[in-house]
Amino acid sequence: MGLAGRHLSRNKVLFFSGALFISLAVGIHLSPYLPSLSLPHLASFLLLPHPVSASASSGSSCVQFLHRVSWSNAAGAADNGSGGGKARAWSWPPSLASACGFARLSRDDASLLLNGSWVMVAGDSQARLLVLALLRLLLDPAAAAAAEPELFRRHSDYRAAVPARDISVDFVWAPFESNLTRLLREDLRLAPRLPDVLVLGSGLWHMLHVTDAASYGDALASVAGAAKSLRSQLPEPPPHMFWLGLPHLVNHMLNTDAKRAHMNGTMVHAYDREVDRRGVLRGEGGSFLLLDVGKLTQGCGQQCTADGMHYDGDVYDAVMHIMLNALVIESQQRI
Template sequence: MGRWRLSRRKLLFLSLLCTSLLLFLHLPTSPHHFSSFSQSSSLCLSRLHRISWTHSSPPAWSWDKSETCHFRRFSGKYASEILRDAWILAAGDSQARLVVLALLRLLMEPSEVSTIEPDLFRRHSDYQITLPDKGIKVDFIWAPYESNITQLLRDIRLTRRYPDVLILGSGLWHMLHITNPALYGTVLAEIKQMAESLVEPSGSLHSHMFWLGLPKLINSKLNTEEKKEKMTGNMLEAYNKEVNWRGMSKESGGPFTLLDIGLLTRGCGPLCTLDGMHYDGAVYDAAVNIMLNSMLIDSQ
């Protein structure tokens, strides 16, 4: 059912947004420029993370002023239209939970978000919410280990209930409790293979799939001695290399669009985090806007 909705919504994207995206990419509309349009779309996708930060309180972000793609900073109303009737499934650790919070802050009124935050952040728990007026369903699955994610992907394949938007990410718990980059990479390869199996051979019907990169870790701010000992800069680099080597992202031939939380957290800087791992909401707001812009471009 989710795949039918996604296909239908793609047609709506084409009919309602084609004109605005052509202007957004500064391209003529004649058919013989289609190849140029496709190339420019890929170029803009590669530039989505070019963000500038204002180190104020709270921190603020904007796309680089030299950027020519003119990405959209989404309002709640426009985001609701893009995601209308969608099922959004996020699974992972606290970073995925913070992305879900940023998405709900965009889609809901502040007073509504304040009432649901305690349930969303109940320790080590799943969370789900439906926004009836928008037809949007959001599920968060607590999946701190990669084995939790592989099980989730198996369940999706068995039930054939496909989310319209799939957001996955893990690695922090593996780094802390297992501390073995090579083993992490082995499981990433399995996740990649299983995610690819969810895409129909035609490629015409598939979820928008996103992988959350690991945040920049500020070792001196980590709140336990075990974290400071195991979650070092060298270990973080080794885990990030596994993501690249295993080809998780589309740029590497994989099924996922990378939401580079590492790049965003480095841009926001050490003042954006109290515990060296979880960052100000502006980081995850930027990630959600990158996600929505990539969906717009990818739907063409």
């Protein structure tokens, strides 16, 4: 398998070999999602280990199949400590993984993939759990365990680094949509550079404290507009943008009366509908690729949550690997 590469602005593209990544073109960053004709330079040439089948490559390509994971009880697993039951394991169906090249990344593979990159995740506690999954992949177990208390300081931001690979990971506490709009319209415009990967998500705090889907939709429209403005007006390539969807809520397990009164399946459906119709997601003309936490949490099931809202680490591990595989697939398709 060959690899040829040329510099693409500040980002670079990487590739699979065998079942996992084994090398990078020049070793840093990822190509943006923009069509190749709009890019000032062409980046690295990327190949998948197996040819993509006609059915998998049609429409929006393999990206649309990334959430088709299966859940099973982990072999020999004991109680997971969540109060729900045994630990669960996730996987892609072998035929789909082979056709599309989906793969779990090792620590080395993920570090190569994100070499020199800045990853920013902004949102509420769901976003924190995604950052924790990423740190558990990038750092050794002792370092990840040491980082967790700092990451979960209440209502605070957090920054981590992987010095050996020059990777920065930021968590920005931004529980409301207005926080995300300000991040896009003000904070990132003042930053010396943009993140290479930007993950945003919101809705749980709005659902609890405002409980109005239409109001949530109006706020989302501002986020969507700010993201489009950021992509179109800045001279450098924009970040890869992901939207962290709402989890499946198990109403009777929620731990306060207010949550049980305001947060239920009907409200989640109404809030999800606003995400679909307010121009947030790429399929609807927006800037973000959906990380469908709702589908993954529902698939894992009630046994994967202790409080009906926050799920076990395996769920966010799946979310993270879906995101990382999407980065590679989208990069390949845009060359």
